Amino acid sequence: MEQQIERSKVLVRWIVAVSLFAAVAYLKRQGQVGIPWSTILALSAVVAGLNVLYGRILRTGAPPWLKFVTTATDLALLSALVFFTGGAGSVFYFAYFIVLVSNSIRYGMAMALYVATIYNVTYVVVLLALPVGGDLTVEAVKILTFWGVALYAGYLAMRFQRQTRILESYEETIARLRAELAGPRPAK
Amino acid sequence: MSDPGERRTPTLTARGVSWGLALGLVLLALLVGIAWRTTSAAWFLLFPLLLVGVLFALGVGVLWGLRHF
Numbered sequence: 001m002e003q004q005i006e007r008s009k010v011l012v013r014w015i016v017a018v019s020l021f022a023a024v025a026y027l028k029r030q031g032q033v034g035i036p037w038s039t040i041l042a043l044s045a046v047v048a049g050l051n052v053l054y055g056r057i058l059r060t061g062a063p064p065w066l067k068f069v070t071t072a073t074d075l076a077l078l079s080a081l082v083f084f085t086g087g088a089g090s091v092f093y094f095a096y097f098i099v100l101v102s103n104s105i106r107y108g109m110a111m112a113l114y115v116a117t118i119y120n121v122t123y124v125v126v127l128l129a130l131p132v133g134g135d136l137t138v139e140a141v142k143i144l145t146f147w148g149v150a151l152y153a154g155y156l157a158m159r160f161q162r163q164t165r166i167l168e169s170y171e172e173t174i175a176r177l178r179a180e181l182a183g184p185r186p187a188k
Numbered sequence: 189m190s191d192p193g194e195r196r197t198p199t200l201t202a203r204g205v206s207w208g209l210a211l212g213l214v215l216l217a218l219l220v221g222i223a224w225r226t227t228s229a230a231w232f233l234l235f236p237l238l239l240v241g242v243l244f245a246l247g248v249g250v251l252w253g254l255r256h257f
Contacts (some may be wrong), residue, residue, distance in 0.1 A: 117236045127229035136232075140223035143232055147239055 003062035005106050009070060010055050016098060017047045020081065027091070035084040043084075047077055067107065072118050074099050079122035087130030088139055096123075096146065104153035108161055112154030116147050205252045212245025 021044050027033040028040065050073055057066060078099065082090040096119055104112035120143055127139060219238040222231045 113240070120236050121233065124229050124232045127232070131229070134227075136226055136229060137224060139229065140226070140232060143235055144223065144239075147235065151243070 002064075002067065003058055006054065006062050006066055006070065007058050009102065009106075010051055010058065012102060013047070013051050013054075013074070016095070017044065017051070020092065020095065023092075024081070024085070027085075033085045033091075039084050043077060043080060050077075067103075067111070068114065071099065071103050071111070071115060075115070075118045075122050079126050082123075083126045083130060087126055088132045088142075093142075097149065100146070100150055101153055104150060105157050105160075108157045109154035112150045112157065116150035119143075119146055119150075200248070200252065202252075205249055208245045209249040212242050212249065215241045215245065 021040070024033065024035065024040055028035060028037070050070075054066070054070055057063070075096070078092070078095055081092050081095070085092055100112070100115050100119070103115050123143060123146075127136075132139060215238050219235070219242060222234065222238075226232070
């Protein structure tokens with residue numbers, strides 16, 4: 001199950017990475033972001049390299065730590081992109097939500113809390129490296145909004161998982177009853 | 189007589205819940221204070237601890253109020 005989920009994440013990561021690369025390249029050509037080409041290529045190479053590595057690991061199975069590592073590297077790379085494209089004012093800030101929703105829906109509340117914590121730490125690092133200056137209330141609201149979305153997505157995923165388990169138990173009961181009906185009946 | 193080696197199941201008392209709620213409100217006030225007044229982003233690193241603390245304390249309080257325990 002986890003192997004299947006992580007494989008699907010590898011595919012989604014390729015799509016998101018290509019989309020982000022295209023967006024950054026376009027904005028760079030338009031002169032709207034100051035990120036150097038060397039940095040764009042370096043970030044793209046790191047994403048591609050890690051994605052190939054994850055794909056190779058997933059050929060033999062999914063170690064339990066893999067989902068945490070892939071999520072943390074995704075958020076760290078995204079934070080690097082946010083940092084190089086303007087920090088708090090970066091247009092790529094919203095890409096954090098892709099990582100959040102993608103992982104929370106797949107893995108549930110625990111992963112939602114993990115994503116929110118890693119985001120919180122990496123985004124603060126971005127804010128410390130590229131200070132906004134003055135009032136930080138807007139940044140606090142951004143972080144707390146992310147937490148709100150994480151908790152809500154985690155809650156919805158939890159409900160969905162519970163309903164899936166109930167459905168599975170119904171299916172098992174139906175299968176057992178069918179088997180009992182189809183089996184030999186005791187003679188009267 | 190109960191077995192001395194037997195572990196007692198922890199029970200939630202009204203006093204414990206009240207202290208928990210008070211602690212939750214303090215953490216909430218701290219959270220709002222940091223969000224509102226801080227001038228250093230480093231303080232935001234406390235958000236995960238504060239948020240989880242607030243949600244846990246208030247969650248226990250609400251469930252106690254609804255006679256869940």
